[in-house]
Each structure stands twice: as C-alpha cells, then as structure tokens.
Amino acid sequence: MWRDAALVAGKDLRIEARSRVATNQVAPFALLVLVLFAFALDPNRAVLKQAAAGLYWVAVLFCSLLAVQRSSAVESAEGARDQLRLSGLDPAGVFLGKAAAVAAQLLVLELLLGAGVVILYDVRLASLWLVTATCLLATVGLAAAGTLYGSLAAGLKVRETLLPLLLLPVAAPVLLSATEAWQAAIAGHPGDGTQWLRILGVFAVIYVAFGVVMYGSLLEEA
Amino acid sequence: MTRPPVPRWVTRSLGLGAVGFSAAAVVFGLWVMGPTAEQGDYSRLLVVHPPVATYAYVGFGITALASILYLIPRTRRREWDLLAGASAEVGVVFCGLTLVTGSIWGRPVWGVWWTWDARLTAEALLFALFLGYLALRRVPASEEVRSRRCAIAALIAVLDIPVDHYATTWWQTLHQGSSIDLLQPDKHLDTAHNVGLLLGFIGLGLAFAWLVIQRYRVEKLEARYEQEGLDLALEARRAEGDIPSDRVGAPV
C-alpha cells in the first residue's frame, strides 16, 4: 500500500510539475483573495489585522477546493479512471498518494499565503510551533476529506458545482479550529491553542482512516 | 393491487397517533402551559423546537445507518438505499424547521434573528450537510453508482457531526461566555411544561415516522417500476439481435 501511495503521489506531483497549475493559477488566486479581503474590509482600522487568522484560513479553504478539483480532474480524462482501476494498484494506496500530493501542494500554498498575511496584513506570527502544527494537521484533514469528495463527485457532469457544496460544510470545523489556533498564536497565548489542535488531529485521523477503508469502494462503479 | 412495502395498518395508526398527540401538544402549548418567568410566553416553543431539532439528528442517523447497511456486502439491499434517501428528505425538513423555530424563538428572547449559538450553528452545518447529500442524490447517474456514492457521502458527513459539536461548543464558550440557553435545562420546569415537552416529542416523533414511511413507500414503488422496466428493456434489447429468448444463454 505505501509503495503504491508513493507511486501515485509521485505521479500526481509530476503532473503538477509539468502543468504548473498550482503555481500558475492557484497561487495567484490565493494572493488575489487576500487582496480582495483588504478591499472588502477597512485596512486602516486594524480590522484586517484582527481578522487575519480567519481570512487566512478561508483563503486556504478556497485553495483546497481548487487543488482537489484539479486532483480529480487529472483522473477524469477519458478512460483514466478505468486504467487506474485496471492498474492493479491498491485503492488505499491510491487514496493516500493522491491525498499526499494535494497536501504537499496545499502546504506550499499555505507558506505563500502565510507570507502574504504577514506582509499585507501586518501580522506577527509568534509561537511558530503552534502555527506550523496547525497548518500540518489542518492540511492533512482537508486533503483527506477533499480527496474523498473529489472522487465521489468525479465523472458527474455537475462536478464543479457539487464539490464545494459537499466539501465546505464538512471542512467547517477545520476552518473554525484552525482559525482559533492561529488567533491564539498571534495573541501570544499558545496554550489556548492546544485544544484546537486536538480537534484538527481527530478530524485528520477520522478522514484518513475512512479514506483508506472506503476509497476502493468509491473507485468502483466509475 | 400489490401489497404496499409497509403494511397499511402501521401507517394508519402512526398517522392517527401523530395527529392526536400533536393536537394534544398544541393544546398544552397554547393553553395549559403557563408563561415562565424568564421567557414569558415564548417558552411555549419548547413544545416544538427541541423535538424537531432532535428528529433532524435522528433523520441523519437513520440515513447513516441505512448507508452502512447498504455498503456492507452481506446486508446490501436496495431497500437500505431507499430508506436512507427517504430519511434524509424528511430530516432536512425537520432541520429547516429547527432553524426557523430557533430563529423565531431567538428573536424576542435575544433580540436578534440569528446568533452563533453552538447548537444553532451545529444545526446549520447539519442542514448544509443534508443539502449536499440530497444534491448528490439528484445527480443523474446509474442507480448503483448513485446509491453507493450517496451512501459513502452520508458516512463522510455523519463522521463530521461529532467534530462539529465539539468545535462549535468550544467556539461558543470562547466567544460568548455562557450564552443564554433557550432550553435552560438547569432551571426547573413545572409539570405542565414537562408534559407539553413530552407530548411534543411523541407527536412529532410519530409524524416523523409516518413521513419517512410514506416517502420510503413511494421510493420502493418507483424502484419496482424501474425493475419491471428493466425486464422489458431486456426483451427489447434481445430483439435487436433477433434472438428468441429461449436461445439465449444456452448451457454448454
């Protein structure tokens, strides 16, 4: 299973390297979202700074939608899904591989967005360990749930509109917890953040486990 | 006339019971129960709001259970998928009612139409999860594909609900301190209120069951209709090749 996961992750990342969708399209989009928030809120009254954690994670959520869409679009070329099933790869491995590739791309985007928030919103990120831990756990959870839904919506004509409707409600607790954790970090009270890390951890564990068990079933009946 | 999937006497008694108990609950709520000190007349919504909230969760719970049974190969039957769909449809209505009654209740008591109370927020998320599931059910796809995907979607969503709860509860205590709880469970409710609450639960519970069964019946009949359509389609398909049916699949 791990070998298959590594193979699939490598394949997805190689596709990303060749097509550069994340770097050319999603990253600029992410930064654009940050800028738009600034237009929507009043930058002079420090509202941006106060809301920075939440805005950051909303932007991350949007990016995860795009990353997941892309991940499932790669497999939707005609016959690609069939070939994936025929390939003899362990479906759990395929799930882990795809989720890992999405997670890797998200982490890079989060780094970029983090820099954006620090620069554009004048935010100081103290307690880097909390910040990093939050990003890691949240990303794993989002990637797992996203990959599941990406496959669920694959092959359906209304995929693009259905995926956000499916994924965002499920991702809501991640948004909530990650924002709280970041706020604790920014405010300099990292101790308050640990309970949120617990929620993020539980979410990640649940969805990774679910994916490993159920992805095979999802791949069938293309 | 073929026998209905669920015997008629069941639904009839459920229906009558639902009407009876609901009527009793209304009577209690409007006349027998007196106003409370804290909330005045608005506490009468006690008869409606907690039950619909509970049954929204029950609805999703049934959907999830039926989905699990559908996915396990040994217990896989089309009926579980139909039940999951029926329960979700009724559940989403109850969920919507929860949000509406919560809002109606909250407006005079809190002064706002909506507040990010933990319970209400969790219910709103539940509503969104329901909507996503129902949208997936409507997508055109072959029956087996759709049933399987919906079942998995239901499980993904149901796993989210406890996480939602913890997250929203901690979130609320962080930001609002202890909120004004609509139900005020720690306050002592007098007998009339308790009875009213009980009547509400029973009446709405029976109504919920009745609705789910009726919806399930419709789905079952549709499935039966489709199955017969399949047999006709098989005949027509073979006729394309002009094969008489006794020739097909002749044994070695």
Place this chain on the structure above:
Amino acid sequence: MASGDAVRLRAAVALLGSFPALAGASLDVDRGEVVLLQGANGAGKTTLLRVCAGLTGVVSGDVVVLGRDLVRDRRAVRRHVGLLHQGGGLYDDLTVSDNVRFAVRAAHGDPDGVEPALARLGLDGRLARSPVARLSTGQRRRTALAMLVARSPALWLLDEPHAGLDAEGRDLLDGLIAEAIQVGATVVIASHELERVTSLAHRTVVVAGGVVLDGRPAEAREPVAGAAEELEASEPVAGAAEAAETSEPLAPPGPDAGAVGPAEPPGPVAGAAGPAEAPAGAPGATDQREAAHVA
C-alpha cells in the same frame, strides 16, 4: 468439451445505467486463442470486453476469467488483464515514457521492459519525451499499446485497436498480437476491420442485441451434416447483422440447421453465414434437440 479456461461467461447480464448492454451473453475462450468480436455499433462488444476485464459488473450470470470468479470479486483479475479501449486512458500532462513507466510500476512489472516496449512501438527518442497531449491519435494509440506490451498481461482485450493507426501502425499491431500469442497470451479483439483481423483470429463471434451468437470454441462442435454447404466464404458483417435483424425468426430447415459451422483455425472464418442460420445456439447435440423443439 469446451474448456473455456481463459474466459467463460454464462448468461451474463450487464447494465449501463438501466440499459441492459449485455442481455444474457455466453462466451468461451481458450488460452492462446485469438477471438474476434464482430457486431454492429451498440451491440455490446465494448461492454463484453469490460466485463472480462472486471471493470463492469454483471447483475446475473457467471463470469470466470483466467480462473478467477468475477462475480465474487471483480478486482482479482485486473492485474493480469490488459484493456485497450477507445478512450486511451493516458495522462495528458505526462510524457509517453512517464505514462508507460507508471503503468509498468503500478502493475509491479519489470521496469526494464519499458524501453524495449517503446522501441517496439516506434516511440523512442524524441517522442518518448513528449507530453501525450501533443501527440496525434495514432501516437496515443501506440502509447497505450506500449503500456500493454510492457505489462505483458495474460489476457489482451482490444477494443477497435486498429482505429486511428496508419498502415505501418496496423502492421505493427498485427505483429504484436502474433507475438503475444507466442508467449501464451489470449487475445479478444472487437473490431470492424474484418479482413485484417479474421486472418489473425482463430475464430469469429458475432455480438448482437447484447447477446453472443455462437460463443463456443471450434473444437466443441461436432461437425454437422449439411453444415459444410453453409460454410460459404464470409459475407460482410454488416450484411449479416442486418440479415439477423430482418430475417424471419428461426426457419431451420432441419435438425442440423441451428449450428453455424466451425471455423478451421486459423484460416478464414465464416461469420454468421446467412439469414436462415441467424440465431445460433449451442453446438452439437443440445442444439439439435433445441432446433427440433423449435421446429
């Protein structure tokens, strides 16, 4: 008796949505055979191949491929089967050699087989490093074939493999099929390229209306008196398919009429020979009984 040890289908019913693409198909294929599936568009050939690959499930009937029961577990056979289908199934953003390499490694195959496979298909050199999106249809088809060759499965399922290939590519494909047989693989081809494939195939089978006509291998049939005359040189498939549709149902002139004559491998094969023999059932004695019963 028919061994059917590569593929055995009995009364398989497969649905696409609610449409019965296969309406009770039965087929036997022996190891090392090359079988041609003929039939009009929409007859069910692609679905038949997919069922054999374990991609599409059956709602009733039996399917045993390479000794594995696909009704119980569809995934069991997939690593040993290669399906070439019209879609292609390639990753557009990856290069030719990336695609082939991925397929081989996914199947736990030998990575050293990638280069020779590419070379065999004429895809080495500059082409190997081109992203698939830039290739022509014929080149994509060759890439898919290279994946097949590199994986070297025991059962080849080819759906319209010649479509999109130039003359050189078609000869190449024929050569590949011949080589595959030599290493003991079994090949089932669905094609409209009758002249070319019938010379390769051990026998031909007609698919119509979701059902297979004459699904039994040649050795199983006892030669039937009078069948020899009916073994005229093959009429074109389109004619036979139409004839099957328009003919009066079953007017067998005698007890032997139900059998379509067996083909001599690997020479020219008679397709569904003519209107009178349109629906063919099981060979031999059973058939005689049935024919008599119907008549």
